[in-house]
Amino acid sequence: MTLPYISATAEADDLGAGRPLPHLDQDRWMRPYGVGPWRVGTAALALMLASYLLFATLIMAAAQNTRGGALCLAVALVVIAAALRLLRVGVWVSGRGLRQTSFFSTVTVPWRKVAAVRTAQQPVKVLGLPRTVQGQALIITRKGGEPLRPQFTDHNADFLGRVEAFDIAADAIEGWATELA
Numbered sequence: 001m002t003l004p005y006i007s008a009t010a011e012a013d014d015l016g017a018g019r020p021l022p023h024l025d026q027d028r029w030m031r032p033y034g035v036g037p038w039r040v041g042t043a044a045l046a047l048m049l050a051s052y053l054l055f056a057t058l059i060m061a062a063a064q065n066t067r068g069g070a071l072c073l074a075v076a077l078v079v080i081a082a083a084l085r086l087l088r089v090g091v092w093v094s095g096r097g098l099r100q101t102s103f104f105s106t107v108t109v110p111w112r113k114v115a116a117v118r119t120a121q122q123p124v125k126v127l128g129l130p131r132t133v134q135g136q137a138l139i140i141t142r143k144g145g146e147p148l149r150p151q152f153t154d155h156n157a158d159f160l161g162r163v164e165a166f167d168i169a170a171d172a173i174e175g176w177a178t179e180l181a
Helices: 004-015 037-062 066-088 163-180
Strands: 090-093 097-101 106-110 114-125 132-142
Touching: 037 066, 090 163, 097 114, 097 163, 114 163, 132 163
Parallel strands: none
Antiparallel strands: 090 097, 097 106, 114 132
C-alpha cells in the first residue's frame, strides 16, 4: 500500500535534486534548522509564567487594584516579548545575506562581505552560560578579517545533545555561503 504523502515527498525531493539551497524563495529570511528543545522549553516556561501574571492582572482588576494590575500586566508583556525574542535567536539566511540574531542585537552581513563560513573545534559556552567546554562552533568571517561572535555552537540551546543536527545545520549554512558568497 503506497501512502500518498510519501510519494508526494519523494517527487518533491526529485524536483529539488541538484539544488544546494533548501528553499526556493531566496528573498525570505529563514532559519536552516529547527528551534532546539532547550530554547522551546525555556520559552514555554516563560509563557506559562506570563499566563499566571495575566491571571493575576485579571484578579487585581476585579479587586479594583489598578496599580498592581498595571504592574502585573507590564511584567507579563515584558516576559512575553522576551520569550518571543528568545525563539528568534539564531542564524538566519536569505539570498541577501546572513543574519545572526542574539537576544539583544542583530548583525546582518551581505553575502558579498562574507569571507568564510566554517566549523572549528574551540571552547564554547554551554547554553550561553559562563561555563565553557570543548565543542564545535560555526565561525563566520567577514571580508575585513573580523569574525562574528560564535553563537552557533553544538552546546547552545538549539543543539545541546544533538550533534548530528548541528552538523546538518552547519552544512546547510556553509552551502548557502558557498552558493551565494
